[in-house]
Amino acid sequence: MAFQPSASLLMPDAKKTNPDAGLFSELPESKRPKRVDESRSADDEQLFDWSSWQSKLPPLKKHSVAKLDVLRSYIEDYITILCTGNPGQDRFRLTLVDGFAGGGIYEGDSFGSPFVLLQAVKVAEARVNQTRTKPLTIECNYYFVEADEAAANCLDYQLRQRGYAHEIGKSITLIRGKFETAYERIIADVQQRHSRGGSRVIFFLDQCGYSDAPPPLLRAISEKLNLKAEFIVNLAIDWLTTYLRDEKTFRKIYPSLGVDAVLPIEKVLAAAKNEAFDPQYVVESLIGPAFQQVSGSPFFSPFYIQAPKSNRGYWLVHLAPARRARSAMLDVHWRVGNGCRHFGHTGLDMLSFKSDANPSGYLTGLEFGESIRSSVKDKLTHDLSREIRDKHSAGISYREFQDAYCNRTMANDEIVRQVLIRLMQEGEIDVSGKQGGAKRVDSIVPDDIIKPGTGRVLLVVPRSPKKRK
Numbered sequence: 001m002a003f004q005p006s007a008s009l010l011m012p013d014a015k016k017t018n019p020d021a022g023l024f025s026e027l028p029e030s031k032r033p034k035r036v037d038e039s040r041s042a043d044d045e046q047l048f049d050w051s052s053w054q055s056k057l058p059p060l061k062k063h064s065v066a067k068l069d070v071l072r073s074y075i076e077d078y079i080t081i082l083c084t085g086n087p088g089q090d091r092f093r094l095t096l097v098d099g100f101a102g103g104g105i106y107e108g109d110s111f112g113s114p115f116v117l118l119q120a121v122k123v124a125e126a127r128v129n130q131t132r133t134k135p136l137t138i139e140c141n142y143y144f145v146e147a148d149e150a151a152a153n154c155l156d157y158q159l160r161q162r163g164y165a166h167e168i169g170k171s172i173t174l175i176r177g178k179f180e181t182a183y184e185r186i187i188a189d190v191q192q193r194h195s196r197g198g199s200r201v202i203f204f205l206d207q208c209g210y211s212d213a214p215p216p217l218l219r220a221i222s223e224k225l226n227l228k229a230e231f232i233v234n235l236a237i238d239w240l241t242t243y244l245r246d247e248k249t250f251r252k253i254y255p256s257l258g259v260d261a262v263l264p265i266e267k268v269l270a271a272a273k274n275e276a277f278d279p280q281y282v283v284e285s286l287i288g289p290a291f292q293q294v295s296g297s298p299f300f301s302p303f304y305i306q307a308p309k310s311n312r313g314y315w316l317v318h319l320a321p322a323r324r325a326r327s328a329m330l331d332v333h334w335r336v337g338n339g340c341r342h343f344g345h346t347g348l349d350m351l352s353f354k355s356d357a358n359p360s361g362y363l364t365g366l367e368f369g370e371s372i373r374s375s376v377k378d379k380l381t382h383d384l385s386r387e388i389r390d391k392h393s394a395g396i397s398y399r400e401f402q403d404a405y406c407n408r409t410m411a412n413d414e415i416v417r418q419v420l421i422r423l424m425q426e427g428e429i430d431v432s433g434k435q436g437g438a439k440r441v442d443s444i445v446p447d448d449i450i451k452p453g454t455g456r457v458l459l460v461v462p463r464s465p466k467k468r469k
């Protein structure tokens with residue numbers, strides 16, 4: 001039985017429509033909530049409209065470019081990380097599912113997500129092979145799901161025109177239909193291809209609204225894939241924040257978010273009334289963790305993608321089965337820099353409200369970049385030191401520490417490592433090997449044990465590089 005999202009009935013037709021249509025049409029104009037982004041113009045209505053693709057393609061807006069940059073960089077990094085360091089390996093198998101694929105091409109020959117995925121895999125394969133003696137082949141199966149007939153026709157045509165005709169029906173499966181039903185066939189294919197489990201599947205779910213890929217559906221998919229599935233889910237934040245300002249409407253649409261079992265609506269509405277918070281903070285800090293909890297994924301990041309100088313953006317929730325994947329997504333956020341934004345603060349428990357934190361974090365968001373990176377390091381130096389002193393007097397391995405704390409900060413693994421090294425050198429923490437031995441001063445490995453410090457390290461002697469034999 002296909003998964004039925006509970007409240008799709010409440011959704012206006014997500015596709016290509018003004019988000020205010022439908023739900024607000026019964027309200028007089030004066031009572032309709034003000035849009036967060038007043039700049040929404042008539043040409044926004046043409047976004048993702050491939051109905052006349054043979055004569056006119058839709059435009060690709062700045063914020064969509066930023067979203068696709070994140071997707072491209074993440075896939076390239078993901079493959080590079082997983083394929084580095086195993087010289088004997090000769091193939092790497094992966095499944096990429098683009099659940100809301102669109103028509104593939106925008107005005108000016110700009111590529112949409114299906115082509116971004118195809119190209120990212122090729123780039124990563126070439127990158128990985130640059131340093132290998134034994135070549136590695138990436139065997140990737142792609143599923144492109146598209147519900148709209150015109151968009152699917154455009155995608156099919158563009159794939160054939162651009163050299164992928166021979167792969168359609170082989171490594172590329174184009175599914176005409178809704179993701180909510182198509183996913184079952186995809187899972188069956190994956191299970192058949194990987195009969196002993198061990199499949200790596202990444203779903204890119206770039207829906208038009210926010211209710212076509214709800215977290216109970218993600219959990220159902222994940223459970224059928226041995227809890228190894230990974231999801232990059234895009235939610236139309238403009239809609240959510242608009243609805244948050246209109247209680248009556250928000251009460252109607254709330255069940256469609258799929259988080260009401262763990263997050264009472266009253267809590268969200270109360271936060272939405274707080275003038276110290278932008279609705280994006282409310283969404284990130286409350287709906288984000290609830291989304292993760294319901295999905296059952298152990299690692300997540302809830303940041304926004306916003307093109308520089310644009311108010312428009314996406315809420316890109318990343319749900320991953322492994323910390324390494326979460327950190328790789330954070331690497332991308334830091335690299336893309338001011339295209340990515342976090343509503344909250346820079347310390348530990350980045351989503352909680354702290355009266356002493358920079359208030360702009362709750363109102364306008366913090367852009368990933370050099371000054372925020374240095375604030376993250378400073379705040380974490382203080383917060384992690386206190387945390388280790390208060391909670392880990394018996395010691396915790398570096399691996400467990402990273403697993404336990406990564407979801408609670410804007411930091412990637414590397415920033416946390418640098419903070420811990422700073423703390424070791426300041427004597428705030430002691431780090432030694434699993435079996436004890438000398439304290440470390442300038443490095444840390446996964447099995448190392450971290451404890452509160454017993455004294456300041458006065459002299460930091462860098463290790464001498466190992467002599468080559």
Ligand SMILES: C[S@@+](CC[C@H](N)C(=O)[O-])C[C@H]1O[C@@H](n2cnc3c(N)ncnc32)[C@H](O)[C@@H]1O
Nearest residue numbers: 048100101102112113146147148151178179206
């Ligand atoms: C935001 S656009 C996708 C853009 C595309 N990912 C890209 O980056 O170029 C969403 C697409 O999903 C399609 N769509 C809407 N509801 C869908 C559903 N339930 N299942 C699959 N596709 C759907 C729309 O027709 C539209 O083409």
